[in-house]
Amino acid sequence: MIRIETLTFSYPGAEFTLNVPDFRIEPQEKVAVIGPSGSGKTTLLNLVAGILVPQQGRVLCADTEVSALDDPARRAFRISNIGFVFQDFELLDYLNVLDNIIHPYRISSALQLNVDVRTRASELARQMDIGDKLRRRVDHLSQGEKQRVAICRALLPQPDLVLADEATGNLDPRNKGQILGLLFDSVAAHGATLLAVTHDHELLPHFDRVVDFNDFRSDAP
């Protein structure tokens, strides 16, 4: 599903350089990425999603070389194929819970918003225990509830690839297991691949494989 070939990326003016050796993630595989803060875990997810473009190397997703696409094509690919749970949720304060969940459908002609989608969004929200808050504004939600909304938004289009950046970081231990279970179930139900960044080592046994970023990072001289 994902193939990374000798990837090198650095932010302009920064001393940090991310070097990722060749590695593959198979379809339907659930992979956890761990590593210390600032090691480039989020950057890797952004590279896979095509939000960032590597200086060297290639990123392939489902046989599409994402890193070679131009900006509009990368956006189109992302909205059609990737569900992304951002670390800081990236929800829109002026929309309510339901509107945030179906937001990708409102901004892309590739996704068709219809009654089925709305029903599915409501069901997904119910499964995430926010079914009674669909009309509530997201700036009135707790951090945990916002995280659930972000997960719902990522899962609703039933993408082939789900990228999750600390998807359970703001949840209490009881909810953490429940939400992770739902995330895994949803990913498995649609035969999607999961690449998740986490700091929580208790969750690692739930993944098929763990990638440790301590091995990738190098600092520029």
Added chain:
Amino acid sequence: MDSLYLAWRYLAFNKLRTATLVICVTLIAILPLALQVLLAESERQLLARAGSTPLLLGARGSALDLAMNALYFADETPELISMAADEAIATSGLAMPIPLYVRFQARRFPIVGTTLDYFGFRGLRIAQGRQLALLGECVIGADVAERLGIGVGDSLLSSPEALFDLAGVYPLKMQVVGVLARAHSADDRAVFVDLKTAWVVQGLVHGHEDVTRGEDSSVIIDRTQDNVVASARLVEYTEITADNIDSFHFHGSPDSYPLSAMIVVPNDDKAGTLLRGRYLGSEPPYQLAVPKTVIEGLLATIFRIKEVLDAVILIVAVATVLALVLVFALSLRLRQREIQTVFHIGGSRSTIARLLAAEIVIILLAAALLCALGITVMQPFSDELVRVLFIA
């Protein structure tokens, strides 16, 4: 459609900012529109009245003051002329004179002293009651009746010219004997009386107990065979009734009694031209003005001022539009996080452009609606506004 929905949600969330933008756009749009409506209405009103009045006779001086007073009963009274002028026109055999004496007010409405010819000339119809017949009676316009809540059988007091002048003329209590049908003109806002009643209001014609009989010697200062001098104790009547109407009398020659203007209705075009010729030059103490020409001159001035105003409004509009562009540009910076979210999810630049365009469309639509509402609300009052702005 989704762009419109998202834009609507954003604008609804940022109510204060949205309201400010809508108000700015509305004000910029409504100012020239309202001005246009008012000017169109003023042009219609002024020209309609002026066009139906062939000639105006008045004292030399401002033809505009003369026309505004005689046609629209404006507060500004022109130099007065005397009834002798009326006689001169009547004896010329060239035209019908309709004298006007517009100087006093009753509860802020002008009292128009005239003759019955005026009603026929203007095509005014009595809706309730009857026409003027006796001294001290008045017929009121439809607006006067409506706003003061009075009708036939009620009475109306004239307003004293100088409130603290104890030696001055006391208000006259006038009986309302008729209410005119609405004419959609200045006549709706006037209190019509017979010329003599207007002179009673001024104190030129008055009534009091008969001092020649000498029933109360305390009011007599001096008495000769030809003359009786009464003191200030002599009470003048402030209401004309059946009992005292006979005591009202003129002092001096009625020919010297004042008029503010005279409508002159020539028998034909030739008569009109002849009359105008008689009043040309510097010798005659009067002017014979063509109201339509006078009002067209006024309108030309108003429209010249409007052109200046339009230019000022245009400059303000350009400045406001630039400010709005700046607001949008700055809001784009403030909304970087939101825009990044759209990009991160996979939205395109055109998505953002559509969202912004939708916001602008909604703001413009809201402003257009407010404008339309404002103009619609203003329209029924435009008649009154024109009077306040251009006539009163």
